[in-house]
Amino acid sequence: MQDDISKTTQNSEATLYGRRDFLTLLGGGIIVFFPAVLETPAAQGPPKMGPGAATDFNAYLRIGEDGEVTVFSGKVELGQSNTTALAQMAAEELGVALESIRMIMGDTDLCPWDMGTFGSMSVRVYGAALRSAAAEAKAVLLQLASEQMGMPPSDLIADNGIIRVKSDKNRKLSYAQLAKGQRIIRKLEQKAGIKQPADFTVIGQSPARLDGKAKVTGAALFTGDLRFPGLLYARILRPPAHGASLKSVDTSSAEQMPGVVVVKEEGLIAVLHEDPETAEKALASVKAAFDEPSSPVDPETIFDHILQAAPKPQTQERKGDLAEGEKAAAAIFEAKYLNGYGAHASIETHTACARLEGEKMTVWISTQTPFPNQQEIARALKLAPQNVRVITPFVGGGFGGKSAALQALDAARLAKATGKPVQVSYNRAEEFFYDHFRPAAIVRIKSGLDGAGKICLWDYHVYYAGTRSAEQFYDVPHNLMSTYGGWMGDATKVHPFYIGAWRAPGSNINVFARESHIDTMAAHAKADPLEFRLRNTSDARMRRVLQTAAERFGYKASPGPSGRGYGIACAIDAGAYVAEIAEVKMDSGKVKVVRIVAVQDMGVVINPEGARMQMEGCIMMGLGYSLSEDIDFKGGRLFTSNFHNYSIPRFSWLPEIDAFLIRNDQLTAQGGGEPAIAPVGGAIANAIFDLSGIRLFQMPMTPERINKAKMAV
């Protein structure tokens, strides 16, 4: 069993090393500790520290005495192929073959603390630190070689795991020979320079993803695939609505079923069996009554509700004076843009397996945040954090939804209560019910256009979506951005269910609102939407992605609505610039996206095919939030339960996708997992307008909403 796990989970060392603290595992060789966030301007992102964080480093790489290179990282593989990209970055700086890098990820016993895998930060933030650490390790190796060979380091060259004398290539020492008998521990000081793009041999290549073969043969193990002797599958009594409280419960029928274990604890009533279908039958036999609070909010009234409940605004950006801007305006434009709740709907539902051995609780979780989950489990079960180990097998999609791991708390509690290994795996209805939805959000914009067709006023108010991708890049002299609540935190009390991050959190509504509003002004000015954007931004990176997208699309200028069905939107997200042009057709209000050209400037590109795959996935997934994905509910009761009433993109939706990367080696690698999803909604909204003159103010842009808007035109 243990061997099986070690062969086919992403953190393949997980079960080989057992439960020793990672610091005792170091052994000999050369080890470089480094912080997962470097203090450089390029490192944008949330604060690096959290509970249990090391204060000086939180990642390391090791060149073992056998010459093997291992990178220990708290990041996890969710499908975005960060494993492969990070290995490329380490291999590049160390001067070793990609195949000789082993990535150990997402195991709280083996890897130093990491806040989690989100925000398109694996390559952009962690990868930057990893490159520096690998460069430092190579400098140590060169120094050792220099001492042993009696040559200055400048006369030596490192390549493919071997250091040679430049003038006599037959004089050489391998990394294994150099590391043997050493125990050198360094903390990253960033003294060793990293390679210049012109010297790259591994970065910029597109090797096949390291986990490909395991995933096409069925060998890749996800959390629900783990089997343990005596494993019990748990089914848990669920309330009919959020906020409902249990009045009475009768588990007597389940208790009489052979092999069924019933657990009744505060807030947790579960039936368990070694066969998941029997556990399901046992749950069906449980009789329970709940008190359900009545709440009138539904998908129509929710926007008034959240507006009324909104906290005071916080000013995020201020430039100039709005009154001056209004005076300068020849025309004023006011609009409100809405977006309902959205589900992550990963095909793998939230799953956890927990096993208690003595004092030590080990929990395998389909998670984006193993270290925060470790803390949550320790708190909930009153265990010392070091007695909780979280291991992250392959994760079947995250998109922001697998930071929350309520199922792991249930699994750990049930493993403790039963003394057996326990698996908790949500069924699809539970997956929707406990999902931390992208919150319903509102953007209000008041803008002004002067007589020369330049934007002179931008007064931007965003509720529950935060600032991401809302930062101003148009040249507006009088600009204000105010936020009212974010997509998590305090806002959770306002919404009828859990809320949280959804791929590029906040960006999708922010870009939809801004780019729709820009198009409205362009149409008023009888200007071509591309020309209008270029006239109003001097940001060189933005102009370049816009112009390149227009060239690749074969775009010809025309004011909207032109009847052609072309729509443009652009965004900055996670340090990357993206412009997209969509072409749509429409039949009875049903939109078909025929083609999308997307051009992205993400700085240095580590793995171009991997980056394009993420762009393509962003675009295709983006069709869903734009056109169909909507949560149906009344108060805390959820009607959305499975894929028949939550419509995600399918093969027949597939547009022609041209995902193009602009070369920009002057800039370090930026984010790639999220940026290209941000402009999709705006590009489609603008294409619908260009085709039909219909302006949509709410996503998803369903046939019902389009037909309703058509009546109003």
Added chain:
Amino acid sequence: MKETISFRLNGKPVTLNVEPDRKLLWVLRTDLGLTGTKYGCGTGLCGACTVVIEKEARRSCSVPIKDVNGKSVTTIEGLAKGDTLHPLQKAFVDLGAVQCGFCTPGMIMNAYALLLKNPKLTRARILEGMEQNLCRCAAHKRIVQAIESVSAQK
């Protein structure tokens, strides 16, 4: 009441003594230890649990085990010959049709059944035939390319 169910699984005979109404998905994943076939929705809406019975792609979450008695079942674990990947598996890796990998076994098995019936698939037939298989990473473009590349080899 348990019954004796016999069938061929990935080319080898299997005999089980099981409740006849249990679903093939869970028998594969628990009794038989073949976890490549995935649960995604439980009602045949997503295709993650797709296996091939005789020559038909079927949603194993909705197939009672008694229905495969005397039949031949192929799962994702049965496609490769030793270390040699099936051309579809190889194309999925080579063309980048895999991201998180959770829908991948069902995608490949569904495509495998399509190709069994019609070795030369048009793009329109691929889109139509794959329509009921869901991929949330949205790797559709490359999944289609992978299936097209194998179809063209035939």
